[in-house]
Amino acid sequence: MNTPEQFAAAGKANLEALVLVGQTAFQGVEKLVELNLETTRAAMADAVEHAKALMAAKDAQAVFALQSAFLQPAAEKATAYSRQVYEITSTTQADVAKLVESQFGAAQQKVVALVDTAIKNAPAGTENAAALIKSAMTAANNALESAQQAAKQAVTMAEANFEAVSQSATNAAKAAAPKAKRAAA
Numbered sequence: 001m002n003t004p005e006q007f008a009a010a011g012k013a014n015l016e017a018l019v020l021v022g023q024t025a026f027q028g029v030e031k032l033v034e035l036n037l038e039t040t041r042a043a044m045a046d047a048v049e050h051a052k053a054l055m056a057a058k059d060a061q062a063v064f065a066l067q068s069a070f071l072q073p074a075a076e077k078a079t080a081y082s083r084q085v086y087e088i089t090s091t092t093q094a095d096v097a098k099l100v101e102s103q104f105g106a107a108q109q110k111v112v113a114l115v116d117t118a119i120k121n122a123p124a125g126t127e128n129a130a131a132l133i134k135s136a137m138t139a140a141n142n143a144l145e146s147a148q149q150a151a152k153q154a155v156t157m158a159e160a161n162f163e164a165v166s167q168s169a170t171n172a173a174k175a176a177a178p179k180a181k182r183a184a185a
Contacts, residue, residue, distance in 0.1 A: 017103040021096055028092025035088065039081050046074075090159065 050070050057063045119130040 013106075014103075017099070021099050021103075024095050024099060025092060028088055028095075031088045031092075032085065035081070035084055039077075042077075046070075 050066070053066050054063060057066060119133070
């Protein structure tokens with residue numbers, strides 16, 4: 001039989017797990033906020049420096065050269081920023097998923113133990129109902145495992161796609177810089 005102490009302990013464990021997941025997610029948000037502040041600070045400094053250089057330019061050709069020189073580093077910085085955002089979010093998501101998965105595994109074991117205890121103490125003639133419950137639990141566990149595996153595959157595919165897009169953007173920025181320099185000359 002389940003006692004009130006067992007229910008209280010289970011509730012406390014679930015609350016602690018929820019707090020841990022919340023803390024992990026909050027740490028990810030903190031990292032994103034720090035990255036955004038650093039990026040904004042650097043962008044503002046770059047913009048002020050660029051504006052000063054433009055004001056000091058003597059002719060249109062110098063302005064064009066300054067603009068083209070400004071664009072390549074800006075594209076590279078944007079790509080680096082996107083990569084950092086992706087790393088923070090994917091790491092946070094992976095940490096949260098691990099926590100949820102481990103907590104679910106522990107909760108799942110408790111439910112299985114509870115059902116097994118209930119089945120053992122069930123009155124005679126309820127064997128069919130017990131078999132139905134066990135079958136439903138097995139099906140639910142299999143469905144959950146399939147969903148987790150599909151989610152992991154989707155994350156892997158998204159990572160590969162993000163890397164390809166980042167590389168493509170970096171290559172495009174590098175290819176555009178020499179063209180802009182030639183046009184300025």
